[in-house]
Amino acid sequence: xxxxxxxxxxxxxxxxxxxxxxxxxAEILAGGTDLLALMKDDIVAPRRLVNxxxxxHLEGVSADARGLRIGALTRLSDLAGHAEIQRGYxxxxxxxxxxxxxxxxxxxxxxxxxxxxxxxxxxxxxxxLLPEDETGKELIAQGENRYHAIxxxxxxxxxxxxxxxxxxxIAYGATLKLESPKGRRELPLEEFYRIPTTEAERExxxxxxxxxxxxxxxxxxxxxxxxxxxxxxxxxxxxxxxAAVVLRMNGRHVQSARIVMGQVAPVPWLAQEAAQAxxxxxxxxxxxxxxAAAAVRNAKPLxxxxxxxxLARVAVERAILKAASGGTA
Amino acid sequence: xxNQYPKRGDLSRDASSRGGESEDSSGVSRREFLKISGAxxxxxxxxxxxxxxxxxxxxxxxxxxxxxxxxxxxxxxxPVYGPGPLPMExxxxxxxxxxxxxxRVTLLDALRDQFDLTGAKRVCDRGECGACTVLVDNRTVYAxxxxxxxxxxxxILTVESLMQRSALHPIQQAFxxxxxxxxxxxxxxxxxxxxxxxxxxxxxxxxxxxxxxxxNFCRCGTYHGIQQAMAQLALTQKT
Numbered sequence: 303x304x305x306x307x308x309x310x311x312x313x314x315x316x317x318x319x320x321x322x323x324x325x326x327x328a329e330i331l332a333g334g335t336d337l338l339a340l341m342k343d344d345i346v347a348p349r350r351l352v353n354x355x356x357x358x359h360l361e362g363v364s365a366d367a368r369g370l371r372i373g374a375l376t377r378l379s380d381l382a383g384h385a386e387i388q389r390g391y392x393x394x395x396x397x398x399x400x401x402x403x404x405x406x407x408x409x410x411x412x413x414x415x416x417x418x419x420x421x422x423x424x425x426x427x428x429x430x431l432l433p434e435d436e437t438g439k440e441l442i443a444q445g446e447n448r449y450h451a452i453x454x455x456x457x458x459x460x461x462x463x464x465x466x467x468x469x470x471x472i473a474y475g476a477t478l479k480l481e482s483p484k485g486r487r488e489l490p491l492e493e494f495y496r497i498p499t500t501e502a503e504r505e506x507x508x509x510x511x512x513x514x515x516x517x518x519x520x521x522x523x524x525x526x527x528x529x530x531x532x533x534x535x536x537x538x539x540x541x542x543x544x545a546a547v548v549l550r551m552n553g554r555h556v557q558s559a560r561i562v563m564g565q566v567a568p569v570p571w572l573a574q575e576a577a578q579a580x581x582x583x584x585x586x587x588x589x590x591x592x593x594a595a596a597a598v599r600n601a602k603p604l605x606x607x608x609x610x611x612x613l614a615r616v617a618v619e620r621a622i623l624k625a626a627s628g629g630t631a
Numbered sequence: 632x633x634n635q636y637p638k639r640g641d642l643s644r645d646a647s648s649r650g651g652e653s654e655d656s657s658g659v660s661r662r663e664f665l666k667i668s669g670a671x672x673x674x675x676x677x678x679x680x681x682x683x684x685x686x687x688x689x690x691x692x693x694x695x696x697x698x699x700x701x702x703x704x705x706x707x708x709x710p711v712y713g714p715g716p717l718p719m720e721x722x723x724x725x726x727x728x729x730x731x732x733x734x735r736v737t738l739l740d741a742l743r744d745q746f747d748l749t750g751a752k753r754v755c756d757r758g759e760c761g762a763c764t765v766l767v768d769n770r771t772v773y774a775x776x777x778x779x780x781x782x783x784x785x786x787i788l789t790v791e792s793l794m795q796r797s798a799l800h801p802i803q804q805a806f807x808x809x810x811x812x813x814x815x816x817x818x819x820x821x822x823x824x825x826x827x828x829x830x831x832x833x834x835x836x837x838x839x840x841x842x843x844x845x846x847n848f849c850r851c852g853t854y855h856g857i858q859q860a861m862a863q864l865a866l867t868q869k870t
Contacts, residue, residue, distance in 0.1 A: 305714035308734035308780060315705035335776050338737070339757045350711075351734070353781065379770070403846025404827070406758060408770040409777065537845035 303338075304347040310356045314481050314513055320352045321511040325504065330354055330513060332375060333410040335402075336418040345419070345428060360413075360515060363387070370519040374413030378467075379404070381412060391519060393527035393546055393625075397470040400531055403538040413514040415465050416478070416494070420505060420568075421540060422450065422461035430501050432458040448606040449542070452614065454567035455602060459497045461568055463505065468495075468570045469546035469562040470529050475520050482512040491517070492562075495569040505568060525550055528624035532613045541565055543613040545597075545621035549585070556580045561622070563597060566614045573597040576618055585626035594619035712780065719783055723748065724792035738782045739763045739774035742789060750790035750819040761847030764820035765789045771827045771846070790819040793826070802826055805863050811856030817849045821857055828861070833868040835861065 311317040322328045329337055329348040332355065340346045354360065360375040365386045372381065381387055382398035402410065419425065424433040424442060433441040442450055442460040450460045468491065476491040494506050508514070527548045531541040544564030550557045559577040562570055576597035583589045597618045601611045701708045713734035721728045723746065730745040739756075742748040742765070751774050752762035758776040765774045766788040793800035799807065802825050812818040821844065828835055828843035835843065840861045849857070 303735045305733055305735050307714050308712045308778075309702065309704075309709050311704060311709050313705065313707070316707055316709050317704075319704040320702070320709065331778075331781075334778065334781075335758050335773075338776050338778070341735075342756060355781070403761070404824070404843060405761065405764060405771045405773045405846040409772050537842065 303341045304344070306341075306349055306351050308351050308353060310353045312356045312358075314357055314360070314515060317352055317354050317357060318482050318511055318513050320350065321513075322350075323511060325510045327510070328352055330417075332414040333377065334414075335406050335410045336414065340419060340426075343426065343428070345426065354513065365390075367521070368518075369521045372412055372517045372519070374416075374514045374516060375411050378402070378407040378410050378412065378415065382407060390522055391470075391474055391527070393529040393548065394467070394470040394474060394519075397467045397529045397531075397544075397546065400529075400537075400541075401466050412467075412517060415467055416491075416514060416517070417506065417508060418464055420461040421464045425461060431461060431498055431505065432501050434458070442604070444605050446606070447604040448609075449540070449565075450604055450607055451567050452598070452601040452603045452607060452610050453563070453571050454497055454569060455604065457497060457499050459499070459505075459568040460604065461505070462565045463495060463568060463570050464540070464565075465570070466531065466541055466544050466564055469544050469564040470527075471517065471519070472570050472572065473527065473546040473548040473560045473562045474522055474525070475548075475560065477518050478514060479516040479518070480508070480512050481515050482509055486515075492570060492572055497568045522548070526625045526628070528621045530617050530621035530624060532617050542610060543617040545614070545617035547618070547621040547625045549580075549622075549625050554584050556583055556585060559593075559622075561593070561597065561618060563614055563618065566601075566610065573618065575599060580622065585622060587623070590619045590622040590626075593622055717780075719779060721746075721779070721783060721787060722785070723787045724789060732779050734778060734780050736779045737775050738765070738767075738777045738779045738787070741779040741782075742774060742787075748789050748791050751823075752816050752819060754816060759848075760817070760820075761824065762817050762820040764823045764847060766823060766827065769827075769830070771824055773846075788823075790823050793822065800826075801867070802829070802860070802864060805860035806857070809856045809859040809863065811853050811860045813849075813851035813853050817847060817851075817853075821847050821849065825857070825861060825864070829864060829868060834865050837862075840865075 328350040331351045331353040360373040388395045532543045533541040546562045548560045559580045561573040561576045576593040579593040579596040594615045598615045716731040754760045754762035756775045758773040763774040
């Protein structure tokens with residue numbers, strides 16, 4: 303690990319003013335479970351770390367009639383065990399408890415989970431987010447791509463968005479609060495992520511001098527929700543496909559649906575076609591199957607990952623059925 | 632330096648000496664030798680120019696800062712540490728420890744290289760294997776993924792805290808009884824993770840045990856022995 307200087311501000315104003323205008327100069331240290339590994343591998347080599355764990359008001363969960371507000375520094379283990387999340391947002395609670403390992407959940411924060419870098423092995427080995435050879439030819443399209451994207455992969459970005467928690471958050475309609483020296487902004491969580499087209503861009507639109515401060519969730523009292531993962535190992539592994547589904551029902555009919563897929567695209571993938579296919583319908587084995595087929599209709603697998611199309615489809619189908627049959631709870 | 636290198640026989644004797652420090656013919660223990668060679672191999676640290684305190688400032692790069700300096704951020708003075716060594720203090724296994732460390736030193740490297748607490752093992756060094764598991768404020772963490780500078784002021788417990796004089800902790804004894812260790816590299820991390828599981832729930836189910844230990848890997852495949860050890864502990868623990 304390259305050496306760096308270390309500052310521990312106690313307010314968000316101090317923290318953002320200690321950051322830099324360009325990437326590569328300073329990094330925010332929260333749980334550190336991703337950042338320190340990136341620094342040990344020289345994928346990032348900041349000259350300053352800004353430890354934000356001294357900003358105590360960024361930690362904790364509060365609930366009221368408007369829903370739930372989660373401070374960016376809240377640790378995943380605290381979130382997974384939080385009564386309001388277990389009761390009101392069971393699909394999120396399940397995504398949390400399935401994530402990483404007990405040790406990681408004890409360290410990692412929600413804000414860090416949202417900002418973690420992709421796990422693409424080209425990226426983690428120093429080839430960049432959009433790796434190409436000396437002649438400008440893309441490396442991943444014909445390379446070792448079995449865990450890479452099957453959707454949203456028309457451009458040079460072939461990695462998959464890493465968080466297994468974000469699909470559930472987006473399905474519940476989470477919004478994100480950010481703060482910088484230029485002010486505060488708030489946006490739907492799905493708009494935080496983007497598919498980079500140049501190596502200068504990151505996979506989210508966080509500014510180098512900006513801090514994620516809070517995630518808020520609208521009330522989910524009348525929603526039926528589920529989270530479904532398909533993975534090799536039952537624990538401490540990256541799933542091959544994730545689906546999170548939140549259904550708002552009108553009697554037996556689906557009034558509206560939010561269906562989000564993870565591990566399939568460079569961004570968390572909001573499956574609008576699947577949601578449309580389900581809207582107004584009664585959930586059955588047949589309608590779930592049709593919606594799941596719609597979710598992967600535009601999938602374009604790479605040379606080694608056609609199997610992921612089926613896994614993603616099955617994850618969506620099972621998540622819909624699980625949500626309709628009482629959900630994760 | 633070549634003649635300081637421990638001979639093969641010395642290494643195997645060291646490995647079998649129950650954690651004691653053996654000395655080779657030159658009178659330098661293996662651990663001392665590693666410290667000497669590590670120190671001489673370390674490149675001198677150059678204090679490069681560092682960042683400006685404020686984004687509003689025109690220049691991104693300001694004069695270099697020295698250890699213990701401060702910076703003006705949002706109108707307030709914020710201390711900035713490093714990149715050179717600075718004094719740090721730790722509470723480990725109920726004792727106070729002090730060292731001068733750079734901010735980039737992990738808790739794991741501080742434990743092993745500064746304080747000779749070598750129970751926590753450095754295996755993957757990327758938060759993926761669990762061999763460095765320790766308790767910080769009663770929660771399991773990977774010591775490789777926590778900077779030492781952040782572990783100050785917190786209660787750190789390592790596997791070394793478990794033995795009472797020469798008596799093994801019940802978890803350690805259960806590992807012995809059930810042959811739950813093979814090469815032994817993952818064992819200290821597993822023992823600490825087992826303690827965390829039992830502290831939270833003295834009567835864990837098989838599923839609780841699996842989930843609770845899912846952050847620790849054993850490449851020898853001693854999982855069955857560990858399950859058996861935990862099953863015995865669940866039977867004998869008082870609730």
